[in-house]
Amino acid sequence: MSTAAGSQLPPSSIPIYTTVAAYREWRRKAFEERKSVGFVATMGALHEGHLSLVKRSLAENDLTVVSIFVNPAQFAPHEDLATYPRTFPQDLELLSAQSYTASHADSTEPSVIRKASAVFLPTVPEMYPSGISQNTAEQKGTFIEVKGYGHQMEGKSRPTFFRGVATVVIKLFNAIEPTNAYFGQKDIQQALLLKRLSRDLLLSHPDPNHIHIIPTARDPSTELALSSRNAYLTQDGHKVAPVLREALKAAETSWDEGATKSECVQNAVAVIETRKALALSDGLNVDMRLDYVELNNSDDFEVIDAQSRKSEAGSHPVILSGALWVDKTRLIDNIILGDGNKIIA
Numbered sequence: 001m002s003t004a005a006g007s008q009l010p011p012s013s014i015p016i017y018t019t020v021a022a023y024r025e026w027r028r029k030a031f032e033e034r035k036s037v038g039f040v041a042t043m044g045a046l047h048e049g050h051l052s053l054v055k056r057s058l059a060e061n062d063l064t065v066v067s068i069f070v071n072p073a074q075f076a077p078h079e080d081l082a083t084y085p086r087t088f089p090q091d092l093e094l095l096s097a098q099s100y101t102a103s104h105a106d107s108t109e110p111s112v113i114r115k116a117s118a119v120f121l122p123t124v125p126e127m128y129p130s131g132i133s134q135n136t137a138e139q140k141g142t143f144i145e146v147k148g149y150g151h152q153m154e155g156k157s158r159p160t161f162f163r164g165v166a167t168v169v170i171k172l173f174n175a176i177e178p179t180n181a182y183f184g185q186k187d188i189q190q191a192l193l194l195k196r197l198s199r200d201l202l203l204s205h206p207d208p209n210h211i212h213i214i215p216t217a218r219d220p221s222t223e224l225a226l227s228s229r230n231a232y233l234t235q236d237g238h239k240v241a242p243v244l245r246e247a248l249k250a251a252e253t254s255w256d257e258g259a260t261k262s263e264c265v266q267n268a269v270a271v272i273e274t275r276k277a278l279a280l281s282d283g284l285n286v287d288m289r290l291d292y293v294e295l296n297n298s299d300d301f302e303v304i305d306a307q308s309r310k311s312e313a314g315s316h317p318v319i320l321s322g323a324l325w326v327d328k329t330r331l332i333d334n335i336i337l338g339d340g341n342k343i344i345a
């Protein structure tokens with residue numbers, strides 16, 4: 001299949017658009033034909049987590065667009081932009097293999113097999129016409145901040161992260177004009193913040209109710225949350241990485257049993273400390289550093305009170321989340337306490 005601009009792209013059964021102008025030609029036809037467009041934004045190095053988003057989009061939309069763009073603005077200068085895994089030919093193969101059979105309500109009509117309709121693969125200058133520095137003090141041009149919602153949780157450790165995410169995602173929404181967009185629960189703060197961005201900026205493509213949060217896909221045997229950065233883990237790193245999920249599960253159990261927030265966090269930390277000690281005695285060559293375990297209100301991301309308990313929170317969703325460094329890999333994970341159905345849908 002020919003591509004809009006690229007000559008060095010691998011052969012693909014899915015059209016690849018590298019410019020906004022070429023993509024818009026395609027999108028115009030979809031508008032004219034009144035086709036719904038589902039959108040999955042990614043940074044590539046695709047895995048089953050990304051594919052679960054693609055599957056949902058294929059099931060719920062006539063057409064599905066996947067973007068692959070490693071966004072410099074969301075990486076701080078000391079972070080891993082240069083080494084972020086880039087596996088485009090493999091990504092295309094995985095995407096090409098996804099399909100969904102849509103049957104008509106009227107059973108006399110033949111069913112339709114849906115596959116991803118387009119890949120949006122822009123260059124950095126295409127997305128940042130005014131240029132882009134990872135150093136926010138040097139940046140010029142237009143940036144988006146969702147004030148008050150980007151400094152807690154992940155934003156505490158990555159202060160410029162959500163500015164970079166909000167900026168690139170508003171650009172992607174403007175370019176793609178999706179009917180529906182799909183984001184993963186693994187990055188829960190990101191997904192909720194993007195819903196807020198859509199609400200605050202009165203977006204229609206997508207409106208906040210058409211931004212969907214999909215449960216975290218996990219390794220079936222260890223429950224480790226799938227993540228592109230897991231590719232950085234060594235063999236020993238893989239052995240200890242599931243402990244973040246185990247720690248969060250321990251905190252969830254404590255919460256359900258009526259413990260205070262502060263006791264829940266202590267229990268999670270204890271699980272990680274025990275695993276660290278075991279790794280040492282087993283002679284594993286691995287460096288584990290807990291970044292945080294915290295419980296935050298799902299509305300405003302503020303930290304909940306140390307003495308809060310489940311009985312006070314009721315069914316209102318609280319985000320139990322954590323980040324753990326295993327050598328150079330920063331793992332994140334979360335569990336929604338309370339009524340997760342108010343968030344994940």
Ligand SMILES: Nc1ncnc2c1ncn2[C@@H]1O[C@H](COP(=O)(O)OP(=O)(O)OP(=O)(O)O)[C@@H](O)[C@H]1O
Pocket residue numbers: 041042043044048049050052053182183184185186187214215216217218225226227228229230
């Ligand atoms: N395990 C997962 N389950 C469901 N969705 C996921 C999972 N991992 C990532 N996603 C979602 O896929 C989308 C693209 O994410 P991204 O390309 O950054 O992948 P990633 O695996 O999260 O990478 P990273 O290692 O940088 O965190 C985001 O909406 C993200 O939340």
Ligand SMILES: CC(C)(CO)[C@@H](O)C(=O)[O-]
Pocket residue numbers: 041042043069071074165168169187190
């Ligand atoms: C949403 C996103 C594609 C923006 O670059 C990225 O933050 C991600 O992959 O989660």
Ligand code: BAL
Pocket residue numbers: 074187
């Ligand atoms: N999935 C989050 C992308 C990032 O950490 O940059």
